[in-house]
Amino acid sequence: MTGAFAPAPGAAPMHRQVRRHALMETRLLLRNGEQLVLALVIPLVVLFAGVLAAERFDLVAGDAAARLTPGVIALAVMSTAFTSLAIATGFERRYGVIKWLGSSPLPRSGLLLGKTGALLLVEAAQIAVVAGAALALGWRPSAGLGTLLGVALTVLLGTLAFAALGLLMAGTLRAEATLAAANLVFVLLAIGGGVVVAPREYGEFGAVLRLLPSGALHEGLATALGEGSVGWPALAVLLVWAAIGGLLTARTFRWE
Amino acid sequence: MDATSPRDPLSPPALAVTGLVMRYGEKVAVDGLSLSVRQGVIAAVLGPNGAGKTTTLETCEGYRRPQAGVVRVLGLDPVAERRRLLPRIGVMLQGGGAWSGVRATEMLRHVAGMYTHPLDVGLLVERLGLDSCGRTPYRRLSGGQQQRLGLAMALVGRPELVFVDEPTAGLDPQARRTVWDLLEELRADGVTIVLTTHFMDEAERLADEVFVVDHGRVVAAGSPAALTTAHPAEADQGSLAFRARPGLEIGLLQSALPDVFRVVEDPPGEYAVHGPVGPDTLARVTTWCAQHEVLPQGLHVGRRTLEDVFLELTGRELR
Numbered sequence: 001m002t003g004a005f006a007p008a009p010g011a012a013p014m015h016r017q018v019r020r021h022a023l024m025e026t027r028l029l030l031r032n033g034e035q036l037v038l039a040l041v042i043p044l045v046v047l048f049a050g051v052l053a054a055e056r057f058d059l060v061a062g063d064a065a066a067r068l069t070p071g072v073i074a075l076a077v078m079s080t081a082f083t084s085l086a087i088a089t090g091f092e093r094r095y096g097v098i099k100w101l102g103s104s105p106l107p108r109s110g111l112l113l114g115k116t117g118a119l120l121l122v123e124a125a126q127i128a129v130v131a132g133a134a135l136a137l138g139w140r141p142s143a144g145l146g147t148l149l150g151v152a153l154t155v156l157l158g159t160l161a162f163a164a165l166g167l168l169m170a171g172t173l174r175a176e177a178t179l180a181a182a183n184l185v186f187v188l189l190a191i192g193g194g195v196v197v198a199p200r201e202y203g204e205f206g207a208v209l210r211l212l213p214s215g216a217l218h219e220g221l222a223t224a225l226g227e228g229s230v231g232w233p234a235l236a237v238l239l240v241w242a243a244i245g246g247l248l249t250a251r252t253f254r255w256e
Numbered sequence: 257m258d259a260t261s262p263r264d265p266l267s268p269p270a271l272a273v274t275g276l277v278m279r280y281g282e283k284v285a286v287d288g289l290s291l292s293v294r295q296g297v298i299a300a301v302l303g304p305n306g307a308g309k310t311t312t313l314e315t316c317e318g319y320r321r322p323q324a325g326v327v328r329v330l331g332l333d334p335v336a337e338r339r340r341l342l343p344r345i346g347v348m349l350q351g352g353g354a355w356s357g358v359r360a361t362e363m364l365r366h367v368a369g370m371y372t373h374p375l376d377v378g379l380l381v382e383r384l385g386l387d388s389c390g391r392t393p394y395r396r397l398s399g400g401q402q403q404r405l406g407l408a409m410a411l412v413g414r415p416e417l418v419f420v421d422e423p424t425a426g427l428d429p430q431a432r433r434t435v436w437d438l439l440e441e442l443r444a445d446g447v448t449i450v451l452t453t454h455f456m457d458e459a460e461r462l463a464d465e466v467f468v469v470d471h472g473r474v475v476a477a478g479s480p481a482a483l484t485t486a487h488p489a490e491a492d493q494g495s496l497a498f499r500a501r502p503g504l505e506i507g508l509l510q511s512a513l514p515d516v517f518r519v520v521e522d523p524p525g526e527y528a529v530h531g532p533v534g535p536d537t538l539a540r541v542t543t544w545c546a547q548h549e550v551l552p553q554g555l556h557v558g559r560r561t562l563e564d565v566f567l568e569l570t571g572r573e574l575r
Contacts, residue, residue, distance in 0.1 A: 003445030004379065007416040010372035011343035020369045028357050095394075096352025100409070103317050103347035105370045107339065 011105035021106060021114030026121045028088070035084045038186070039122065043076040043130055046196060051137050065139035069130070070221040071196035074158070076126040078195055078214060081119050081159040083186045086166035089115075090178030093170065098255050119159050127155070142228035150224025150231060157238035158217040164245025165213070171253030189214040198222060210234070213241040268331055270295040270417050270448040271316060275325035278311050278472075285311040287472030288325070293465060295416075298439060298449045300459035302562075303469035304570050309452040310350065312469070313419050316450070317347050330417055343371065346410035346418040350425075353406050354394040360405050361390035364412055371413035380408050385434055399426040407435065417448040424458060436462060456563040460484075466562070470570045484560050495560065496529040496541060498552035512544045513537065533557055 011017070029035055047068060054064035092098050101111055131139075141147065169185075170178045189195055192202075194215030199206040209215035216237035223231030271293040278286035286308040293299040303309050314320055316327055318334035318341065327334055332341045354363045361381055368374035381387050384404040389397055397405065403426055410418050423439070424432045439449055439462060453459055459466050460480045468476040468483075476483060502524035509529075510519045517531035529541060538557060545552050 003441070005375070005411070005414070005442045005445040005447055007344075007445075007447055008373040008414040009344040009416055012370050012372055017370050020366065024358075024366050028355055031357055091356055095354065095356050096349055097355050099319075100347070100349055100353030102319065103342060103345070103349075104367065105343045105413070 014107075014110055017106050018110045018113045018117065021111065022117030022121065025088075025115060025118035029080070029084055029118060029122050030125075032084075032088075035087070038079045038083055039076060039126055040129060042079065043072045043126070044133055046075060047072045047130060047133055047137070050196075063138070065134050065137045066141070066226065067198075068196070069134040069139050069141070070225045071198065071218050072134070073127055073130050073225075074195045074214070074217045074221050075190055076130055077123050077155055077158055077217060078162055078189065079186060080122050080126065081162035082166045083182045084122075085115070085119060085163050086170045086182035087179050089167060089170035090173065090175040090182075093255070094175040102255055116159065116163065119163060120156070123155060123159065127151075141225045144228045146227075146229040147224050150229060151221060153230060153235055154217065154220030154224060154238070157235055157242060158213065158220065161213045161238045161241035161245060162217075164242050164249050167253060168245055168249045171249060194218050211237055213238060216241070267295055269293055269328075270330060271299075271450060272328045273312065273316065273325065274327075276312065276315060276322055276327060277324035278308070278315060278320065279323060284472055286315070289469065289473055290325075291467045291474055291477065293448060293450055295448050296443065296446050297464040298443050298451065298462050299465040299467065300463035301450065301452045301467050301469055302454075302456070302459055302566060303452075307469045307570075308472040309469055310421060313421055313450070313452060317345070317419055318342070343413065344416050346413060346415035348406045348410035348418070348420040348423060350421040351402070351406070353409060354402075356393065356395040358394050359391050360386050360394065360397060360401070363394065363405065364408055367409045368412045373414055375412050375414055377412065380412060383434075383438055384408050385431065400428060400431050403427060404431065404435070407438075411442070415447065417450070418442070420449065420451040422453055423451055424453070424455065432458070456561060456566055460562045468566060468569050475569050476565070480562050483565050484562055494533045494558060495531075496533045496537060496555070496557050498527055498541075498555040499525055500527060500545070500550045500552055501525065504548070504550060508548075509541070509544050512540055527552075 029039075050068045050072075051064045054068070089098075098111075102108075106114070166182065169181055173181060189212070193212055194202060194206065194209035195218050198218055199209035199215040202209055206215075210219060210233075216234040220231040220234035220238065223229060223234065269292045271291070273292070274290050276286050276289045277284070289308065289312055291299075291301075301309050301312065311320070315322055316329050316334060318338045321335050329341055330344055334341055358366075361377060364377050364381065368377050381390055384407065386401065386404055386408065389401050392401075394402065394405070403423070407420065407423055410420060420439075424435050427435065436458070439451075442449060451462075463480060466476075466478065466480055466483055467474050502521070504521070504527065506519045506521055506527065510517070513519070513529065513531075517529055517537070520528050520530070522528075529537065531537070542552065
């Protein structure tokens, strides 16, 4: 056959498909205005408002930037791994994207890897922006190997835990319901979930918050950035949430 | 090219479905459906809404596991051998398939990147008339543009077999012809096409093989020519059809014609004279119309269309 449409089938190598998929989802996440507000504007507002208020009214004892930055990074990670992912996936189901991809050479595992890659890319950009702003406000974190390892592991496990929960929501609810619920849960956790303000600040309730993915994400980052070590208990909590969420999602997710 | 030509009747079929049964709860969607499509042809699956067309196609595409029966696509089991099959087929779903914020050409380039020897994206965009909206986000494309992008996504990986679910639904006449020409060119280049459609003229023009599906079964199969000439005896004799105001006294028209003719009004306002229609019949009918001050519109003499066959097989009532 010599025509322009003569069959010549074949799938591109898996690693190339995954890389391209991750970059595509990253572009789409960054292109979406509402999600950008959630991902960057809200964390930056919390950071600046928190530091300014603390200095003005003496609300936070000690170095305000140092106390607030780990929580703001946790907030940024949660906004992407949970809320943005849930909303985007809900509308992917609505628009038949996930269904169509099911007929493409990209397998489900490749789709999940690509999505995770996109989340980590967006989070890296968020952390760079938030950390840059915090440094400008006078934040001086510890910067040893323990910090790097602790931040990397906490962000990775936190992303997996929140992504599993976000997909659980997006895979069972309608797109509009997912949009509403993902934002609501984000706000509730941001206020009362020990994300921005450390779980210990909540008094006795703090012990419960440490067992939530939001509180654990904060603890892991605060330990890494404040003490320069890996917060293993927090990582264990995130791992359990990732496992539970992943299991439930695998059982309930409807692709269309 | 292989030693066996794709159109060789002895080469294995591109698609073979045998005794497929699919149920949703109590409802039987597909009820022992069998069909076989040769390589390199266009096959059209016709049927009323809810006849089981989409369920059948989605089972062939590996989305659903057959509850009974056997499905083989390019000789492969679409569920068990999914990963080997998917790179070789193209799928156009009924609506959707792209991210709401993705631009048309961007989506097509993304899909092209999943394959080893994709078509030239620029060529495909131009052939489907998508060049003017290449930078438009998917959600702002018109229904017809979304439809054509969906077709392009099915074709860009240079598949051997494409499944297209209602390829021209919602398209204007020019775009329909563009899509028809493209599908014909694909066939000429050796691609097998399985499509569903509601448009009889589309099936009549494009399809080498037609499968009429109703209540989850194939109720008639064959080439459009075979279907329109072979079925009931009166088909060989031809017919005369016209439209006029409903409620004409067809008994009077009947008595103006020889006994072998049969006059029917179905649905109201659409008249047909069945029998050995000749020039004399035409003269008698028009004379009768003139006497009754009836202007027959869309007067048509000839063999049945695929639509006539379809309605005879599946009934006229709405579902």
